[in-house]
Amino acid sequence: MPLLAAFIAVILLNVYAAVLIWLRAVVYRVALYRPMLLNIVLSFVPVVVAVLGIIGLLLIGTAGSLVNAPSVVSTILWVYLIVGTIAWILFFPNAIYLITELNFSHRREDDPVPLWFDIVQTLTLTLSGIANAVLSMGVMEFAFTTVILDPAHGTPVLSWVFAGVVIVLGAVGVYFGRYLRFNSWDVRHPIGMLRKLRAHFAIKGKALEAFGFVLTHAVLIALVFVPLYLLAYAALRAG
Template sequence: MAALVDLIAVALLNVYAVVLIVLRARLYGARLYRPMLVNVALSFVPVVGALAAVAGLLFLAPALTALADLLQGVVPVILWGYLTLATLLWLLFFPNAIYLITELNFSHRGADDRVPLWFDIIQTLTLTLSGIMNAIASLLIVQSEFIVLIADPTGHGSGAPVFSWVFAGAVIVLGALGVYLGRYLRFNSWDVRHPASLVRKLAGHLREPGRALELGGFVLTHALLVALVYVPVFTLFYRALFE
């Protein structure tokens, strides 16, 4: 029940962000900044993807159990193949949630903008928080899924397994890297279809003076921010659900 309430709260935060974006245009006669609306939708995709992966697993597991006698030795391969594919697809869109941190640059605001600064502050902050919470919610779902599948999480009282924290840490760092690639090299999740072009552009970018240091600083600071929010949230969730 608590997990459902949390998910509803995250969804409402996204709705609030959309409402503020639309109200900005309606109340002050400003241009509707459509890229923000697109970014809100994209940032919620990882949450939908994580829920879809769990739903698919709940459907697949009973079917594989029923066919266990016919598919001896193949069931684990199918199960882990599904999980690997679902996780990789989810990971491709995970940076879209963290990306909303970069909206705090107020690039949508003009010098002669009639919108009060206080409104843009709360609107942009809500947008950013919705992205962070989307990232946290989706990672929380996926990390919990792996814990349930790999280890018995109940009754130990020793916290989440170390392997799950390693997984979460790697995802957060990759997510921050994805944000950098999106903000500075304008890559999208679907550009992974052209890995050679991605590597070539990144290599050229890093050859520019100071870019490698900038990349390291960007990834480190963004990853630490998300981690410092995620760790206590997941710890509370884990204790409430499993201990």
């Protein structure tokens, strides 16, 4: 029940963010800011990937209990885990990326939209992204803990290492997306990405800027994720 309530709350937050973006255009007769709507969809992708990952694990486990080939099932399980985790990590920064929408770059000097409306709308958008990030990472860490590790004595240290690495990689991905305009699917062109990275960090001060950006964003996500995950994990184990 707590997990279902969390899913419903996150979905409602995403819907509310989309509704506010639509209302902004309708009520104040301005152009619909479609990039924000696209960002909501992209930020929810990690949640979808995480949920599909859990469903896949259950299906593999069920199929494994029906066939007498433990080594084959184990191989399939590990390949599925590795591929699924990599796919999720690639899309995970899209959720945290919504923090950067707080720069109000969509506003103009003569914007007829009241500032108070844009504050609520943009904050809701940002919170929806953080919620998507926390929920998807909670699902992935729970799967990592229960499938790979032994959770008999609480959340293993290795699972926190996993979460920490993902949070830092997510913050790095946000920096790449905001300042180098990388997308998750740009990994298909690694040579081009490396060239852009080399040119970017050749500029004096960019490395220090990136460090500060990643550090502050990672700490923020960690401070939100850790207590919420501990509460959810305790509730699931108690249930």
